[in-house]
Amino acid sequence: MSMQPASTEIEARTASIVQNLKDLEGPLLPILHGIQAEFGYVPQGSLPVIAHALNLSRAEVHGVVTFYHDFRREPAGRHVLKLCQAEACQSMGSDAVAARLKQLLGIGFHETTKDGSVTLEPVYCLGLCACSPSAMLDGEVIGRLDNEKIDAIVAEVRT
Numbered sequence: 001m002s003m004q005p006a007s008t009e010i011e012a013r014t015a016s017i018v019q020n021l022k023d024l025e026g027p028l029l030p031i032l033h034g035i036q037a038e039f040g041y042v043p044q045g046s047l048p049v050i051a052h053a054l055n056l057s058r059a060e061v062h063g064v065v066t067f068y069h070d071f072r073r074e075p076a077g078r079h080v081l082k083l084c085q086a087e088a089c090q091s092m093g094s095d096a097v098a099a100r101l102k103q104l105l106g107i108g109f110h111e112t113t114k115d116g117s118v119t120l121e122p123v124y125c126l127g128l129c130a131c132s133p134s135a136m137l138d139g140e141v142i143g144r145l146d147n148e149k150i151d152a153i154v155a156e157v158r159t
Contacts (some may be wrong), residue, residue, distance in 0.1 A: 010045040013038055018053045026036040028054060028064055032071055041072035042059040069110075069122070077112040079157040082136040086125040092132035097145050098122075104154045 005013070021027050028050070035046050042065050051058045065071045083098055102108055105120060106115040110117040128134035131143025137153060 005039070005043075005047045010039070010043045011049050014043075014046040015048040015053075022053055028056070029068075030060070032065060032068075036071055039075075041075050044073070067131055072119075074112070075155075077116050079118040079138055080121065081118055081153065081157065082121045082123040082126070083109075084124070084126045084128070084132070084134045084136075085122045086129075088125075088129035089133040094145075097133050097135075097150060100147070100150055101154070102110035104150070105157075 012101060014035055017038060018031055021031045021034055024030055031050055031054075032042055035042050035050075039046075039141055047058050047061045047065070050056070051061045054061075055147045065073065081101070083094065083101065085094055085098070098109075105113055107118075107120055109120055109122045112115060123136070126134050126136055126141055128141055128143045133145045134141060135145055135153070136142070137156070142149060142153070
């Protein structure tokens with residue numbers, strides 16, 4: 001896994017992002033997205049900086065981070081595999097795909113393999129409904145998942 005930055009570095013980089021975005025109307029979500037883009041996750045050390053700048057409690061900021069599944073609270077693996085769990089994909093077998101991936105990778109949703117190679121996340125529609133079940137690996141969409149494609153994904157993330 002990659003090393004996490006020191007808390008003073010997190011605070012300084014967070015303060016810079018907050019400064020650039022705090023004057024937007026409804027700045028909390030854009031700030032959180034900016035922080036996740038910067039670090040790959042929302043570090044715990046960012047929360048007090050955001051709360052102070054926006055005159056919110058840390059609990060309010062924490063509540064938003066934990067409410068939205070898009071925000072990570074830990075660094076992701078080298079690869080991020082998002083598996084669609086929306087209705088169209090469910091009707092085409094995404095539950096079986098999820099079970100197979102979880103078994104092959106040894107992790108559940110919102111978890112990262114011990115070697116840091118992959119993080120598995122559920123998503124609720126990738127817009128590939130006609131090619132269900134679908135996934136996204138590192139920003140690239142994959143449709144019509146079957147055992148062969150699942151095996152190829154697992155081989156790719158393990159290299």
